[in-house]
Each structure stands twice: as structure tokens, then as C-alpha cells.
Amino acid sequence: MTYDLCIIGGGAAGLMASIFAAQTGAKVVIIEKNTTVGRKLLKTGRGRCNITHTGTIDDFVREYDFCGRFLKHCLYEFPPEAVRQFFAQKGLATKVEKDGCVFPLTDRAADVSRVLVDAARRNGVQFIYGRTVETIDKHFSGGFILKAGADQYECAALILATGGASWPQTGSAGDGYNFALALGHSIVEPKSALAPLITVETWPAELQGVGVPDVRVSVTVGDKKIQAAGPLMFTADGIGGPVIFDISRAVTDYLHAHPEPLPIKLDLYPSKDFQQLETFFLDGCAAHPKQEIARVITDLLPRAVTLYIARQIQTDGRPIMAGQLSKDARRKLIGLIKEMPLTIQAVHPLAEATITRGGVCQDEIEPTTMQSRLCPGLFFAGELIDVDGPCGGYNLQIAWATGALAGKSAAKHCKPA
């Protein structure tokens, strides 16, 4: 079969690319290895799909950090506000939550996927399901020949939208890296990001499943001091939750280059400084001298956490009463709340990470078109590229914006005006 444009991968980026390409009249096909498209999309935002975030393009560029400059052009072409309008025009209104995260009004990722598939079908996009593209060859005419089992597809332009290598059970198993390598590109080594961190200390396992709603995390990565705030969750082998996922982007790079463990500090109660906590303790202990110290601080933190912290100042294994709390012990307790030390030894494996950090080298892609600088007619979209963002809708925004730009540019390439 011959097409103007083949898109490998029917995830968020591939679907969006297909719509923008087909709107120009190009004959577009999506080849998807699964029997349905958007399998990862359905998992996003715990099934609610955090579509994007509020903020200006400058805010997004800042959040994207090392890849902000590369993404700037596609963000101007398809900014977060335009993404919301895109869905609204197709009947799916969105809402903004307190933290700026944007979700569909229906709170259903399935609706996001359905809207995309309907829009693609209405614009004439064809879908080939259950076919895993295995090889890509350059055609002497300048186009591409794709092989999937016994099937062969020819196209003038090709978009690789095969995703990263995290959550491979959804279909994104890293196939795109091999395609890109075969077509002359280099790959920045894929690593886990937005993933829980594994600590040297084993005590977090005692608190597994316990969440602390507001924690400030500080870590020095190389010569950069990183701070982030948000909810934290203790896990079987360390710490997770949104605040940890966000710093995992920098930690993963560091641990990759420096195998020695990385110290990290948790401020478990950032809304009061040391002095204010001391006053709180003094007042609490004076008011309830016969209570166990863990009970006096029970309003500050989840009970399991206060019990763990209170145990750290026991000397003979017996609970300390508030009236017996020495100045040193009080300060040690407050120190543990304000600067709980932990040591990070690893990030959870890539297969379990929310996103892949690394991928097709940015420098080899033209940011104003998403076209390969090495192989004319080849375009890239989505998580396959060496770009990533923090939690909060920033990664789907990458998929939408790179997908829309790759789709428009690829259609122009195969059907020049």
C-alpha cells in the first residue's frame, strides 16, 4: 500500500499528528502494534488524563528546562490554550484544577482518546491495527518502505511517534530508537524519570503507603541545588509521589554519571520554620506533660510518621512523655521534621517510570518542523525525542505540540503547495 504519510504509533503524539496532516488533504495512515490506539493515554492522570497545564509559553519553557529551547517553536504553534480549544471545539470541555493541571470536564481519559480517533477518522486518516513495524528502508525515490510481518507500506513522508520505553506493556517498548539509529540518528541513552526513588535506608518501608501532603525536598545535584515541594509517599523501597517524581528528572541524570548514593533532605512540615515548631513543641508539652510525645505532635503529620520520628529519640525503647522532653531531644525531633536525611541509591527501573528521559537527539531535529536534519522526509513526535517535562500535564503537552507540528510539516513535505 502507498500513502503520502505513514505514522508509526497511535499514541497521543501520533494521533494528533495524523489529524493535523490529514486536514491538509494528505493520505495518512497510522500503523499501530496494539489492537487499539492510545493505550498509554488511557492510563494517564490515573484514568483522568491531565491533558496540559495552565501557564505562559515562557513558564512551560522554564519547566522543560534542558529541552525548553527546543520545544519553544512547537509550543508557539500549539500552545496549551490552543490544545484546550482543540478539545472544546470537538465537544470535550476542560477544567483547571487548583494546582493549574488541566483535565477533561468528564474526568475520563477514554473521552480524550475517543475525540482524537473520531477527529482523525473524520479527516480520512486510516488505521492499521495489530501490525508491529519491524524495519524501515529508504526508497530510491526519497520515500520510505516499512515492513510489518508479511505486509509492506510505502510513503513519501514518515513520522516516528513510537513513544519512549517506559510502561512497555502499553506498546512503547523503545522500537523507535532502533528505527532512528538505522536512519542515521543518535540516541541519548533512555533513563527513568518521574519515578519513585530507592533509598539506602530501609526505614521508609515501615511507612509504606503513608502520604505526607506537603513536603519540601532539597537535593544538591552536581553544583545545582534543587528544591521542590508537594505531596510525598513512602514506598516499600524508598520515596515516591509528585514531589519526588519531579526531582527524579535531575536525580536520574546524576546517578547515571555518578554511581555513589546521593544525600537528600525532606522538610516534612515546611509551613512552620524551626523557631515556630519549637514554640509549638514548648506549648504542646507544657499543656500535655503526661502525654506521649508522638501524641503531642499528632496534628503535624500522619500518625505513622510521628510514631517513627518519636522513636528516634527514645533511649531505652520506652515512649518519652512530653513533660520529660529535654531541650536536646526536642531539637533533635524538630531537626528530623525539618531536615529528615535520606540517601538515594537508584531511580525505579525505566519500565516502571512514568516517562523516558533521553531519546532521539534534539540537535538532529529541526525544531521549526520536527523534521530530521539527517534524513529528509523523516519526522519525529512525542516521547521518542530526548525531551521531557515535570508532572502536571507537561508531557502530554509535548506530545500534542510536537505531534501537531510534525503532522503539518510532514504533510507539507509530501504535498508541497
Ligand SMILES: Cc1cc2nc3c(=O)[nH]c(=O)nc-3n(C[C@H](O)[C@H](O)[C@H](O)COP(=O)(O)OP(=O)(O)OC[C@H]3O[C@@H](n4cnc5c(N)ncnc54)[C@H](O)[C@@H]3O)c2cc1C
Ligand atoms: C501511568 C502514566 C500516567 C501518565 N499520566 C500523564 C498525565 O496525566 N499527563 C501527562 O502529561 N503525561 C502523562 N504521562 C506521560 C504521557 O502518557 C506520555 O508522555 C505520552 O503518552 C507520550 O505519547 P507518545 O504518543 O509519544 O507515546 P505513546 O503514548 O507511548 O504511544 C506510542 C505508540 O506507538 C506504538 N508503537 C511503538 N512501537 C511500534 C511499532 N514498532 N509499530 C507500531 N506501533 C508501535 C505503541 O503501541 C504506542 O501506542 C503518563 C504516563 C504514564 C505511564
